[in-house]
Amino acid sequence: MTSVEEPARPNGRIRDAARTRAEILDVATHEFARAGYDGARVDEIAASTRTTKRMIYYYFGGKEQLFTAVLERAYGVIREAEQSLDVEHLDPVAAIRRLAELTFDHHEQHPDFIRLVSIENIHGAEHIAASEKLGKIGSPALDVIRRILESGQKSGLFTADVDAVDLHAMISSYCFFRVANRHTFGALFGRDLVAPARREHYRTMLGDMVIAYLTAERATD
Amino acid sequence: MTSVEEPARPNGRIRDAARTRAEILDVATHEFARAGYDGARVDEIAASTRTTKRMIYYYFGGKEQLFTAVLERAYGVIREAEQSLDVEHLDPVAAIRRLAELTFDHHEQHPDFIRLVSIENIHGAEHIAASEKLGKIGSPALDVIRRILESGQKSGLFTADVDAVDLHAMISSYCFFRVANRHTFGALFGRDLVAPARREHYRTMLGDMVIAYLTAERATD
DNA sequence: TCGCTAATGTACGAACTAGTACGTTAGCTA
DNA sequence: TAGCTAACGTACTAGTTCGTACATTAGCGA
Numbered sequence: 001m002t003s004v005e006e007p008a009r010p011n012g013r014i015r016d017a018a019r020t021r022a023e024i025l026d027v028a029t030h031e032f033a034r035a036g037y038d039g040a041r042v043d044e045i046a047a048s049t050r051t052t053k054r055m056i057y058y059y060f061g062g063k064e065q066l067f068t069a070v071l072e073r074a075y076g077v078i079r080e081a082e083q084s085l086d087v088e089h090l091d092p093v094a095a096i097r098r099l100a101e102l103t104f105d106h107h108e109q110h111p112d113f114i115r116l117v118s119i120e121n122i123h124g125a126e127h128i129a130a131s132e133k134l135g136k137i138g139s140p141a142l143d144v145i146r147r148i149l150e151s152g153q154k155s156g157l158f159t160a161d162v163d164a165v166d167l168h169a170m171i172s173s174y175c176f177f178r179v180a181n182r183h184t185f186g187a188l189f190g191r192d193l194v195a196p197a198r199r200e201h202y203r204t205m206l207g208d209m210v211i212a213y214l215t216a217e218r219a220t221d
Numbered sequence: 222m223t224s225v226e227e228p229a230r231p232n233g234r235i236r237d238a239a240r241t242r243a244e245i246l247d248v249a250t251h252e253f254a255r256a257g258y259d260g261a262r263v264d265e266i267a268a269s270t271r272t273t274k275r276m277i278y279y280y281f282g283g284k285e286q287l288f289t290a291v292l293e294r295a296y297g298v299i300r301e302a303e304q305s306l307d308v309e310h311l312d313p314v315a316a317i318r319r320l321a322e323l324t325f326d327h328h329e330q331h332p333d334f335i336r337l338v339s340i341e342n343i344h345g346a347e348h349i350a351a352s353e354k355l356g357k358i359g360s361p362a363l364d365v366i367r368r369i370l371e372s373g374q375k376s377g378l379f380t381a382d383v384d385a386v387d388l389h390a391m392i393s394s395y396c397f398f399r400v401a402n403r404h405t406f407g408a409l410f411g412r413d414l415v416a417p418a419r420r421e422h423y424r425t426m427l428g429d430m431v432i433a434y435l436t437a438e439r440a441t442d
Numbered sequence: 443t444c445g446c447t448a449a450t451g452t453a454c455g456a457a458c459t460a461g462t463a464c465g466t467t468a469g470c471t472a
Numbered sequence: 473t474a475g476c477t478a479a480c481g482t483a484c485t486a487g488t489t490c491g492t493a494c495a496t497t498a499g500c501g502a
Contacts, residue, residue: 020449036257038257041489058450059449062490062491075409118342119257122260122340125405128409134409166426169412170430173398177390180339181394183345184342187350188349189389205387205391208437212433238479276479
């Protein structure tokens with residue numbers, strides 16, 4: 001019990017603005033994702049921190065701005081992941097499948113992010129609207145899709161008449177639903193959509209679906 | 222302003238248990254869907270009602286049970302809609318497309334329901350678990366899908382190796398995402414997924430996607 | 443090393459919020 | 473028509489929750 005790990009601090013007080021800010025963000029992310037915006041308690045967030053509630057208001061201004069900051073960081077993470085996307089060397093079919101699988105993986109690995117997005121939608125995306133960063137964050141994935149799609153459509157491989165945004169929506173919806181709605185779906189239909197044993201099955205299914213859609217022979221009426 | 226519509230009531234007090242209960246449920250549905258479980262205020266719900274807060278506790282017992290009752294009724298509505306599903310006379314391809322379109326329409330027409338499901342997922346589907354009704358509500362849609370799928374697979378028309386639950390998840394995810402995530406998606410990508418002008422486009426896209434997936438030629442490796 | 447300020451802690455309050463104690467009455471039934 | 477009870481209303485409370493006023497200090501720069 002008596003500390004050994006602790007660095008020699010005169011009073012237990014350490015000053016590290018960046019660390020304190022980051023720690024608040026970490027804890028707040030979990031708490032907001034766990035309980036929703038209104039369900040989250042700033043006292044609770046503060047208590048799970050090395051510091052006090054005062055610091056939340058000092059660094060972020062209030063609960064609302066804290067949530068916005070949480071969102072900004074969470075979106076920043078996917079943006080980074082998307083930027084490391086490297087599929088342009090593949091043929092269009094393989095590239096799209098790979099992109100879909102990366103989206104699938106990212107959703108699965110970041111359930112907190114999915115919950116935050118659900119929560120933000122309940123609140124009409126008002127925090128995104130209020131954020132300067134999030135408005136112009138863009139989407140590297142969208143650019144990648146655009147290029148793959150163009151290449152595939154030009155070569156005649158892709159017959160579907162979709163643009164990048166709609167295809168992105170299609171892929172996202174599948175990945176998002178699986179994580180976001182796993183509780184109600186599981187409770188109602190008795191199937192765990194995120195069971196590890198079914199993971200590969202659903203990952204393949206997504207790729208099959210998207211490729212089938214893009215390459216299907218269409219009636220020329 | 223001075224009432225003319227009002228029926229002659231001695232004191233403004235009318236007794237109608239069923240009506241009062243139903244009105245509370247209506248208002249609560251809106252309020253919960255609007256603000257989330259924790260964001261909703263039972264005082265607010267009561268105020269939007271002809272009656273008082275006391276009645277909410279009289280009829281439902283508490284906020285938690287009220288939310289459960291709201292969910293039960295909302296799920297009851299889709300269940301009814303699904304029961305009127307009549308596609309068995311169509312060939313498998315047309316039947317699946319019709320089913321997908323009905324799902325699409327239902328999601329679009331009941332945004333409050335979609336929000337309630339999102340909210341319930343944030344809370345780990347604990348209210349569904351606590352409800353006796355919801356556990357065994359079943360899904361007529363699932364039975365329909367099962368039959369269509371069997372028929373299509375037997376005839377060799379459908380090549381995909383899916384079961385009804387997974388196909389239902391696929392269709393639902395598309396329909397759900399479009400409505401549930403329209404705010405963040407719109408804010409981030411500048412595209413309104415529920416714009417009336419794009420409605421037909423997305424409806425067709427869903428059918429194309431599902432049919433393409435089910436009927437695609439698959440590598441036999 | 444001295445002082446200044448960014449960073450931190452404590453204690454508190456005003457407003458809100460779920461829930462309840464208690465009282466009232468409409469309208470059915472015997 | 474008398475009385476009983478389901479249905480309803482009022483007023484209140486205990487506990488919570490966001491936010492802040494005020495006090496303190498670590499540690500950097502002059």
